[in-house]
Amino acid sequence: MSINNTPETRAFLSVLEAMDGPATMADIRKRTSLNEDKRHYQFKKLEKAGIINVEYKEWGGTSTAPMKEAQLTESGEELLESGFLDEETSEFERANVDIVELAEEVRTYNEFLKNSVYEDVKTLTKRVADLEEQITK
Structure with a gap:
């Protein structure tokens, strides 16, 4: 048929x-x-x-x-x-794509960003602020 x-x-x-x-x-x-x-x-x-x-x-x-x-x-x-x-x-x-699998991947990347990249950005932001303070003195 x-x-x-x-x-x-x-x-x-x-x-x-x-x-x-x-x-x-x-x-x-x-x-x-x-x-x-x-x-x-x-x-x-x-x-x-x-x-x-x-x-x-x-x-x-x-x-x-x-x-x-x-x-x-x-x-x-x-x-x-x-x-x-x-x-x-x-x-x-x-x-x-399986939406559940995709959501899990997003959560994994989000955790990585939160635990790794975010801390690096925070540290670098503080260093830049410290350097700017030293330059203006």
Whole structure:
């Protein structure tokens, strides 16, 4: 069964390709700007077309519904290998980065700046002030 090559479908499949394995509904949400209805539609459409298999995982969040997880089928892998994602993907695609990992990196750099660079700047600022005071005497 063939599927329409829409920006939404390319955005959805690009997450599966980038993750190189299963992707949950949460992964799709984090890595695309597809709204909930469009994400559910892509799960349904791609499963019906045989591009993905959908499993339902237990989830300890606030939702009572189990978390959907998509895994490319052999047909799905062949579709991606055929160049399906080569076209421009549009505004629905976000950078394929994990926001949690990115936030952790930002925290790490922030700590480094606070613990290392900030102290150096503070010391240098004091030295400049001392030198300026000596010059004006």
